[in-house]
Amino acid sequence: MQKAVVIALAFVVAVLLGISGYLLIHKSEAERIANIEKKAQAGDAVAQFQLGQVYIHGNPETGVEPDAEQAEQWLQKAAAQKHQPAQYALGVFYQSAGDDVGAYAWLSIAASRTNDLTAQFRDAVAKRMTGAQLAEARQLIVQLQREIK
Secondary structure: OHHHHHHHHHHHHHHHHHHHHHHHHHHHHHHHHHHHHHHHHHHOOOHHHHHHHHHHOOEEEOEEEOOOHHHHHHHHHHHOOOOHHHHHHHHHHHHOOOOHHHHHHHHHHHHOOOOOOHHHHHHHHOOOOOOOHHHHHHHHHHEEEEEEO
């Protein structure tokens, strides 16, 4: 009889520890994202980039669903502050959305301060573009470079 009680109590303790551990991890992840969002709203380019990534991929642990519009908004804010990873991410984002003009423009801006891989990716996008699209992209590059702080 005592052995059954000990086993039952051990099981209850294990379940309670598991639940409290899950809630602690879940809460800390939600707090982490809340802190990133607070910094992003305050203008921190790294946090804006991180928040953009959260919205690209979503975060099931915290109930954040993927949201392309939010991802684009936060990545643009970071990219406008010369945050190169955000500029590259925007290029990839636009390329995956089928916007070769936007992809070429952001990859060109990102490639100006990074390794050759970004330039190669940009050049691969350019091969799919028409002359008119390339001209439009080059105009967009000039406009974006004026807007970047």
